[in-house]
Amino acid sequence: MPRILLIDDDAALGEPLAAYFGRFELQLRQALRPSEGLALLRRERFDAAILDVMLPEQDGFALCRAIRAESDIPIVMLTARGEVMDRVVGLELGADDYLPKPFEPRELVARLQTVLRRRGPAAAGDGRLRFEGLLIDPVTRSVQRQGEAVELTSTEFELLLLLAREPGKVFGRDDILNRLRGHEAELYTRAVDILVSRLRRKLEPLAAIKTLRNAGYALALRPAGSALLG
Incomplete structure (x- = not known):
């Protein structure tokens, strides 16, 4: 059963949310x-984390940054409704998704199920994808840039x-x-630009992703021999 850590100082939130999560075979634990x-x-294994933006000691952004310095665990941030900058900052710091407060528990479960699916094993038969200077292994969810391992969040890897x-x-x-989301959600195109920017920085000095104005993004690298290696 996937284990989820909720970091939120609302003590009344954890128990009812944990009971609701249990209906979807998710185990929730709260830290205040x-x-x-x-x-x-650091002490236990969790499969995803939910962070509130408004927290004592430090805000959710600083906490997200601290977690990202040590782990690529999927992170969903709870932001104030309408606070677009909260979403932008959270995504820039490495959060995988966001959900405005107040939220419906079912939507939070859906967001978590999506990020957890991204971390699941790749479909059988998938081989490694090799390009000039870049190796991607869907099974181990690992990436090597010019022979060196690159640490990506689950959303960066999926992109x-x-x-x-x-x-x-x-x-x-x-x-x-x-x-990437895998379910109906509010379209927030700025999130894609932030995600691409983060991924580009991590893949430097490779010019891996090209932007086509008013169209979108594409991989700019050429396959090295055969792109699929089983």
């Missing part, structure tokens, strides 16, 4: 303070895999959002 949450993440499976094909922002 960032320091407690970080200690739990790279999406582009790499059809190199040269242009994916529009809305198309990318729909494919």
